[in-house]
Amino acid sequence: MSSYISYDAIVVGAGHAGIEAALALAKTGVRTLVISITVDNVGYMACNPSIGGTGKGHLVRELDALGGFMGVAADACATQIRMLNSSKGLAVRSLRAQADKYKYHAFTKSALESADNLTMRQDEVKSIVRDGKDFTVECVTGSAYRCRAVVIATGVYLDSTIICGRSVQKRGPVCFPRSDYLASALGALGFGLRRFKTGTPARLAGRTIDFSRLEVQRGDEVPYTFSALTKKQPKNTTVCYLGYTNERTHDIIRAALGTSPRRLGLITGTGARYCPSIEDKVVRFADKPRHAFFLEPEGAGTSEWYIQGISTSLPPAVQRDIYRSIEGLEDVEIVRDAYAIEYECIDARELFPSFMSKRISGLFFAGQVNGTSGYEEAAAQGMLAGINASAYLRDMAPLVLDRTDSYIGVMADDLVTVGSDEPYRMLTGRAECRLSLRQDNADLRLTELAVPYGTVSDKRLKLLRKKKSEIKKCEALLCAQIPEQTVKALFEEAGEENARAMTAFDVLKRPRVTLELFDWHTKLFDGILPSARLEVYAAVRYDSYLKRQSAELKEKSRLENMKLDPELDYSTVGGLRLEAREKLNAAKPLSIGQASRVPGVTPADVWVLISRLRENII
Secondary structure (H helix, E strand, O other), X not given: OOOOEEOOEEEEOOOHHHHHHHHHHHHOOOOEEEEEOOHHXXXXXXXXXXXXXXXXXXXXXXXXXXXXXHHHHHHHHEEEEEEEOOOOOHHHOEEEEEEOHHHHHHHHHHHHHHOOOEEEEEOOEEEEEEEOOEEEEEEOOOOEEEEOEEEEOOOOOEOOEEEEOOEEEOOOHHHOOOEOOHHHHHHHOOOOEEEEEEEEEEEEEHHHOOHHHOEEEOOOOOOOOOOOOOOOOOOOOOOEEEEEOOHHHHHHHHHOHHHXXXXXXXXXXEOOXXXXXXXXXXXXXXXOOOOEEEEEEOOOOOOEEEEEEEEOOOOHHHHHHHHHOOOOOOOOOEEEOOEEEXXXXXXXXXXXXXXXXXXXXXXXXXXXXXXXXXXXXXXXXXXXXHHHHHHHHOOOXXXXXXXXXXXXXXXXXXXXXHOOOXXXXXXXXXXXXXXXXOHHHHHHHHHHHHHHHOOOOHHHHHHHHHHHHHHHHHHHHHHOEEOHHHHHHHHHHHOOOOOOOEEHHHHHHOOOOOHHHHHHHHOOOOOOOHHHHHHHHHHHHOHHHHHHHHHHHHHHHHHOOOEOOOOOOHHXXXXXXXXXXXXXXXXXXXXXXHHHOOOOOOHHHHHHHHHHHHOOOO
């Protein structure tokens, strides 16, 4: 065996978690080695070609606020950007970018290749051994390395199998090589492993799709950005399409259920509740005559289209019949079959909130190896693991984010405290403080927390300071008196009543008064940074709710011991999510405290129970 090569830290894996961990380490001056089973999978979008979405967009903005890279990459590689839930309140709006997946891979790979303090190596890790304060990392090629910190960010590659019909192949996503040794190496270190499953839809040949029979989905006229550092607004260069399955589609699926790998015993892993296959949708929601799907372009250099919403692992012949039963896809050709993928992961309850192992100091885990799903969840964990691996090497206290200050904190707390018995996905409903955890204030909440760790650039900090200064200017104007004539014109257009001279604060409190209408009629905030205007607008609109949220948090400890009826049927409790009802009915907790610790029950669900108890509804 060759002699050992020494680094400060080693990141195993170069997916979305590995990228953020490696760049965070390198940015803080840590000599870092990234080992990837193939460098062709760096930042590869093995599933949907997009970044962000409901709940996930919040994670990307928070990641950017901490000095992360995903938001920068998403903006640079975006082909369409949309703000989801734009008709709803600011707290649940989430940005989503359609991305050119091949450009994204090249962009992220280039970032790793050009980063100071960072070396990239294609190899497969065979073993990780703790030797005193150091780790020895050995690869299948015989190469061996020494370091003081290791970040495991292996995604879904551990002992992974791709399953399509009766075919079971020992491969990673998109038929990349899988990791054959590391799972057993982690087992040897004492980690209990679990088998999870996810899946991906087919990729369709664009020239065989009749787009004229599908509904066009365009991006926003004025696109937002994920990163505060993005100077040039992304352009919408593509459109997506909306379509629906039908009863014929469902009949084909029902007739083919006997050929499902799950029914045949070929799939044993636990799948993602919030990303079900089309066959699961048809069985679980048998009353629905149709299910929506979206056609999304894979990138500028290919004619392949991703069909979001119709993932499956049924045999290829059945897949062909399913897709061809849909309007607009009658003559479609499948380029790549849909498949399920099973893989090994750890129980994240073995980790501290810093994502470091409780038993092995210096060993960190991030991404789908922790039992999560999604690029954004992985990247956020990678950033936190990278920051904290660097902090560990520098004898600094770890950066631990609280669930009251970030969605990343919510996710970390959920994973390491409660755990998850299925692939975890971030949802706005998981955050009990979501009114204050908005996309627009991620930098105000998090950037300064990351400054001591060295991941925040001077440019980013300068932008934050400017925003804060502009917010103060804007807040000072809230006491300004708006003339009655101006208020009348504004209220007439907004559909509000009882117009009279009033302060800017009172005008903005009115439900139908948008920031755009206020700016148009009053010109009060002219010259003030748009992001600062939005922050002040949100603070005004949520003023009473935020005060109530603060009071509720103070009461939490007292309410923790509120008793629950062990015979209660939670399916009758309005406001609870379906998952929470199922898990609570199975656990039958005796108190709010016990209910809060049931896996799958979010703090938001607990607040539903508390409010119902207060009102004597349960």
